[in-house]
Amino acid sequence: MPALHRFLPLLSLLAAGCASYQPVSDTPVRIGRPYTARGVAYVPAEQPGYDEVGYASWYGHESGNRTARGEKFRPDGISAAHPTLPLPSYVEVSELTSGRTILVRVNDRGPFAPGRIIDLSRGAAKLLGIDRQGHAAVQVRLADPDEKDRKRLRKGKAAKQRPPLAGEALAAQRRRLSLPRE
Template identity: 45%
Template sequence: MMTPTIRLLASLLPAGLLAGCSMLTPQPAWKLAVAGDGPGELHRIDIRELVVANLPKSRYGNPAQYTVFGQEYTVLDSADGFKQQGVASWYGKKFHGRPTSSGEPYDMHQLTAAHKNLPLPTYVRVTRVDNGESVVVKVNDRGPFVGDRIIDLSYAAAARLGMIEQGKADVFIEALSSHEPVVDASAQPLVPAAPVDAVVTTEVTPSVEAALVGGSAEASRFLQVGAYSDELNAKAMLVSLREFLDVPASISVDDSGQLYRVRVGPLADQDRMRHARETLAQAGIDSYRVTD
């Protein structure tokens, strides 16, 4: 099992208290883990709403039980009907680019979150109790493991809820997704396609798309497996795809030039689409969406 990433907003802890206590007693592990955290850049936040989907459970981050700081936690088998009220905190730049408990790189400018018990990934709506502001996030990490906090929001999600300065807020959480069953590869053997090296590019032209799949580019679709504000994170995901993928993959950049999308395709027919989905599922990549 991957060791859960521990996060909490360092600025919530009075600096004087930390300094004074450190001279008297050793610092608790969770305080050391969050020291030096901070915000990201507002202009890099992806402002688009998430598309809720029922996805297979992540290969990582879903043990039946796990222990952190001597406390045992149980992972729910299903998020169906899950609701919870409590305090939300957020985590930022200290953990930016590091692997989450599900294995995905943490991008503080994306709408994600950490929860102690929900299966990964689960889409949830987080609503502030005091003003009704809400945001949909994808839970792909474990935490927070201190106090009364029930969810750790990414910097982007916290900014959307207007809780950056105060650092925490009372929220209500409601699960919006469940999970698809894991594909049984032995039940339906894969039909291998001709190997094609993954390509790093900004935008693939229609003529190139048609040549890659041997069909019409207008009918082609993509499986977007990630969207990153950091180009290095996008390239890291593409490199990992090269280890097992036998269909084209590329990085495209949106019109703003600030969002790097990792896409599998173009996929011109249902057979190629099904093959790509099954291959991703076998590799433990269960978070993606179909795009044009």
């Protein structure tokens, strides 16, 4: 029993270290330092007006249990990873086949695969309707949602439904994705 008393402080420190996630919060917003992943250099920065088209993929338990922001990763929550946007950021993601659009909270870094511009959590991929295909063409736009939507996303829940991208607006985003012919 005396030996156990000597190790109790160490055991409590180890236990505390295992569960020390950052609280889910929108402050402070972190830009982060430049970094390299899989041989590619990334420079996080403020990106007002961010609006890109490319490909989304999704990830689940294989990512680990902590986001780049230090928060506990919730695979079924509505979140995403982006290589350079400030953490957290909010983006609207529109799938370019159906036009379905969702609001997502970016709290992690990635994807680190060529041609991918965002990695969605499994929950976000299901909500967007791309969980069965693995990846999809998308438009990703920086958003400034109201506090109700921010609060829901911080809890891992879906924000209110967004109007789908349709008609000429959808066609225009599909054209942006097409590579110019040489």
